[in-house]
Amino acid sequence: xxxxxxxxxxxxxxxxxxxxxxxxxxxxxxxxxxxxxxxxxxxxxxxxxxxxxxxxxxxxxxxxxxxxxxxxxxxxxxxxxxxxxxxxxxxxxxxxxxxxxxxxxxxxxxxxxxxxxxxxxxxxxxxxxxxxxxxxxxxxxxxxxxxxxxxxxxxxxxxxxxxxxxxxxxxxxxxxxxxxxxxxxxxxxxxxxxxxxxx
Numbered sequence: 758x759x760x761x762x763x764x765x766x767x768x769x770x771x772x773x774x775x776x777x778x779x780x781x782x783x784x785x786x787x788x789x790x791x792x793x794x795x796x797x798x799x800x801x802x803x804x805x806x807x808x809x810x811x812x813x814x815x816x817x818x819x820x821x822x823x824x825x826x827x828x829x830x831x832x833x834x835x836x837x838x839x840x841x842x843x844x845x846x847x848x849x850x851x852x853x854x855x856x857x858x859x860x861x862x863x864x865x866x867x868x869x870x871x872x873x874x875x876x877x878x879x880x881x882x883x884x885x886x887x888x889x890x891x892x893x894x895x896x897x898x899x900x901x902x903x904x905x906x907x908x909x910x911x912x913x914x915x916x917x918x919x920x921x922x923x924x925x926x927x928x929x930x931x932x933x934x935x936x937x938x939x940x941x942x943x944x945x946x947x948x949x950x951x952x953x954x955x956x
Contacts, residue, residue, distance in 0.1 A: 820891025
């Protein structure tokens with residue numbers, strides 16, 4: 758009796774688990790990469806907005822400081838025509854108000870300017886220099902009579918120039934400058950400061 762030896766082949770059936778696991782890993786890696794890109798994009802936008810806000814803030818400060826430098830000259834002269842604003846790249850806005858220190862700060866609509874209500878303010882100056890753009894609003898404050906003159910200064914030992922004239926009394930003028938800086942990407946920043954003028 759002869760036996761024929763038959764080759765035996767072991768056939769194993771694959772269920773495709775390796776393919777499913779690798780596809781899941783690929784999906785997870787894709788989600789991680791997309792999330793990282795979104796976070797990077799958000800970080801860039803936040804950085805850019807911060808830069809634009811700082812830029813607008815600096816523009817606002819620049820416009821306010823330049824405007825503040827000409828107001829004492831205006832108060833001394835009493836007329837904007839006698840004040841040179843062109844060398845400072847500062848334009849008096851005659852349409853918006855342009856000389857709020859002269860009157861009662863009534864805007865074109867007939868309502869008083871309210872410092873905390875931006876819709877009631879009249880623009881008085883426009884500053885535009887080397888890409889810096891800002892609008893300035895001048896708000897009139899109180900005028901306080903200094904009846905005692907230089908008496909208090911003399912009492913404290915001051916005896917310099919102006920004591921005789923100061924003894925006759927004088928006045929202080931108070932005003933507020935609000936400015937709006939306009940940066941890139943429609944960024945805005947408002948700053949304000951109070952001033953006291955002593956003639």
